[in-house]
Amino acid sequence: MNAQIEFRSDNAAGVAPEIMAAIADANTGSALAYGADEWTARLRDTVRAVFEHPDADVFPVISGTAANSLALAAMCPPWGAVMCHDTAHILQNECGATSMFGGGAMIRGVAGDHYRIEPAALEQSFEATRWGDPHHSQPSVLSLTVPTDFGTIYTPKQIVELTTIASRRGLTAHLDGARIANALSVLGCSPADLTWRAGIDAFSLGAMKNGVLSTDAIVCFDPAIAAELVYRTKRSGHVASKMRFQSVQLIAYLTDDLWLRLAHQSNATMARLAAGLCKLDVEQLNEPDVNMLFIRVDPAVADRMAEAGLLFYRIAADVVRLVTSFQTTDADIDTALTRIESTLTP
Ligand SMILES: Cc1ncc(COP(=O)(O)O)c(C=O)c1O
Structure with a gap:
């Protein structure tokens, strides 16, 4: 697990x-x-x-x-x-x-x-x-x-x-x-x-x-x-x-x-996530200026992302909200991207 x-x-x-x-x-x-x-x-x-x-x-x-x-x-x-x-x-x-x-x-x-x-x-x-x-x-x-x-x-x-x-x-x-x-x-x-x-x-x-x-x-x-x-x-x-x-x-x-150092960490890890998702061709619904990103994925992909241990909110069946925090690390993002990549195909 x-x-x-x-x-x-x-x-x-x-x-x-x-x-x-x-x-x-x-x-x-x-x-x-x-x-x-x-x-x-x-x-x-x-x-x-x-x-x-x-x-x-x-x-x-x-x-x-x-x-x-x-x-x-x-x-x-x-x-x-x-x-x-x-x-x-x-x-x-x-x-x-x-x-x-x-x-x-x-x-x-x-x-x-x-x-x-x-x-x-x-x-x-x-x-x-x-x-x-x-x-x-x-x-x-x-x-x-x-x-x-x-x-x-x-x-x-x-x-x-x-x-x-x-x-x-x-x-x-x-x-x-x-x-x-x-x-x-x-x-x-x-x-x-x-x-x-x-x-x-x-x-x-x-x-x-x-x-x-x-x-x-x-x-x-x-x-x-x-x-x-x-x-x-x-x-x-x-x-x-x-x-x-x-x-x-x-x-x-x-x-x-x-306050700015903590915010920088959440913004920077989100920027890393958004760049990685871009390479994976995952559709992004907003400009992720800060620490929040909305992506559109097939509902089955969202299901698999959840099964892979990613915690997130689903705004609609095919829309996922991802938020980073001051505690998110680069390693978290790299692991998350590897898992997301593996969920894109059944
Ligand atoms: C933009 C914005 N304003 C206000 C609030 C309200 O904060 P709280 O949940 O502490 O009442 C939130 C909470 O998520 C928010 O996102």
Whole structure:
């Protein structure tokens, strides 16, 4: 029986040793609860330094869904609409969390190839809006997912184009950065260039898909959004008494480029896998810009891949999703490619 190789999700990966060590280091003595501790203060300073923004604020929360929905609720009035891509996680996979925390705020999908919102489609959706008509929810926030749920990315230039269109209509801009480190690692731009310098007012700092144990965070660049989040995080049960252990994870994550090094490993192993599958003539359905690839294979081939010990999700009978993580090694990829090659013919 072959050893299993994990391609289901980066959520299935473990915790980076540096994060475990940071938690152990913080486990000395007592500290004030609910974020009044020295680690949470240091986290704020770290975020301000890494994102080059003197007013940035940070709120550790327990999941990407919490980060997205609480940030968006703070940014969108109950009669407003959050505009996002048709395939966005906030629209398709969060069970209406943004609408719940947002007091009924709507989420409206906008089309676009490669899972990215097209500027023209965003303009069209604004033209179709009955602005000022109380019978119609009012577009209030643009939410971009970077990387997208299907592993493609927006460049800072593409983000600027969209946030400029949105801001002309008075919208603020949010970024779902569940895998933001993967995007930064590929783009090579600064964290500031991908966020506030591109017009983003608040974003979800994903960390748990990339080696962190138990925290993501909301980062906001607008003090008005931060002021609301103080209360919204508490009301929703996201102000942990032991916040120091969340904060210390995020400090370690953002220090000495750990987040980018971990993301580089998952991106690089995916690039190796995609190149190998290309040589095997396996059809790829997305540009695997980061750590996620969708391939089309005969259902019998997918069955044999599973029997060969590869762990993955089937999106359809003939579509397989493959995701690498910071724990995936080159050896995993080479073994996986050998096994896939042997499954292509019965
Ligand atoms: C793009 C994106 N955003 C948000 C989330 C939500 O994260 P969580 O599952 O921690 O709530 C996910 C989870 O897979 C995701 O892929």
